[in-house]
Amino acid sequence: MTVEERNDLARELKSLSAPALADRLFNLVQTKGDPGEIDLAWRLLVPKLQSELAEGEKARIYSQVQSLLVGSELTDNQKLDLIQMLGSTATPEALRLLLQLTEQNSVPTLRQVVHNMIGGIGEVQWDGQFHEELSPLLEQAWKTSGAVPGYREALAEAIAGVGARSGIELLYAEARRGGQTVAEFSAQEDNLAWHVLDVFQKIRNPDAVPDLATRLGDQPLDNLDLVLSGTSLAAMGRPEATTALLRWAESSSKDVGQLLEPWLSEVRDPDSLALLEKTIASPATFKNQSNWSALDRALREWKARRSTTGSEN
Numbered sequence: 001m002t003v004e005e006r007n008d009l010a011r012e013l014k015s016l017s018a019p020a021l022a023d024r025l026f027n028l029v030q031t032k033g034d035p036g037e038i039d040l041a042w043r044l045l046v047p048k049l050q051s052e053l054a055e056g057e058k059a060r061i062y063s064q065v066q067s068l069l070v071g072s073e074l075t076d077n078q079k080l081d082l083i084q085m086l087g088s089t090a091t092p093e094a095l096r097l098l099l100q101l102t103e104q105n106s107v108p109t110l111r112q113v114v115h116n117m118i119g120g121i122g123e124v125q126w127d128g129q130f131h132e133e134l135s136p137l138l139e140q141a142w143k144t145s146g147a148v149p150g151y152r153e154a155l156a157e158a159i160a161g162v163g164a165r166s167g168i169e170l171l172y173a174e175a176r177r178g179g180q181t182v183a184e185f186s187a188q189e190d191n192l193a194w195h196v197l198d199v200f201q202k203i204r205n206p207d208a209v210p211d212l213a214t215r216l217g218d219q220p221l222d223n224l225d226l227v228l229s230g231t232s233l234a235a236m237g238r239p240e241a242t243t244a245l246l247r248w249a250e251s252s253s254k255d256v257g258q259l260l261e262p263w264l265s266e267v268r269d270p271d272s273l274a275l276l277e278k279t280i281a282s283p284a285t286f287k288n289q290s291n292w293s294a295l296d297r298a299l300r301e302w303k304a305r306r307s308t309t310g311s312e313n
Contacts (some may be wrong), residue, residue, distance in 0.1 A: 006036065013041055018048035022061045026068060029078050042085045047049035049089045050126045056296055062093050069097075070106045079110060087117030090124035095134050099141050102151055112150065119154035122161020123204075130205040135164035142170060152192055156199045163205025168212070171196055175228060182222040200228045201235040209233065210281040227259070234263035242272035246279045249291045257294030265305075273302070 013021060025041040028034070049061065055070035065086065069079055083101075086094040098121075101107055101114050121134060142155045156174070159167035178193035185193070204214070215229035230248075234242040242264070249260050267273050278297055279285075286292040 001110055013044050019057050021045050045058050046089050050241045059094055060098055066097055076109055079107060083113055083117055086129055090121045092133055095121055095137050115150050115154040119157035122158050130163055132162055132164035135162045135167040139167055139170055156196050160199040160202045163208040165211045168208055180224055182224060182227055185224055200232040203232050204236055206238055206240045209240045209244055216248040224264055228261055230263055237269050239271035239275055242275050248297055250285050253287045255288055255290040257290050260294040261298045265301040
């Protein structure tokens, strides 16, 4: 297909309504049409599915997808395209269908692909925002999921990726099943609990910052909620999250430097770095000067590491 032909095709497909475009796509998939046209069609269909379609149109399109995945003779490669389309769409309807595919074991040979789409669905920020409306479906699936290998791990990643408050509370509760302190948690061997611990570092939704920050208090330094919250905020790479850590550093009367130093030596966004430097410039604001010293060490460590990297280049 030449560039001109592709541009003509794109104009033609863009002019179609969502139901008409869906019919075109599904016919191409079933007849093993041109891969380039299939790719273009589903990329154009995804934003149409994310827009405000009439409920009847949505229901019809998703019903067609389900029929093709469950009740047709499509090859795995053909079904793969449709599953990836659902993951890229990341609407409640698309997620509901992905969850059904797993729970009903409808595509056993593509189970891991379905899990990958579920696990990454929180990272799809269409309209430039996190979609917390997905969280109730994920949380319900968590509560009712059986023993399908890898399913709960995928749900945990999705819940963290969406970052809704209710979902984060669920993850805290699951982590605490492994212990109330870091020492207790480290002694258990539940792989799912360790996975939940890891996904806290994947939370990126800035609306989650207040909920995470409420756990930054005067608990013992090995309190699991405290460590999970601080680790998550440090990994977020956003000024709102860094601000929460810095305010805790200033206000805590305890020496919390052993946590602060590794967390804040890893800042990676320019705004967070500027906030760290500004806070260090005002040592009098700290209730415990040991915490100011920890921030100062963190900044010097950050600069030393960048200096070493720069000299190697």
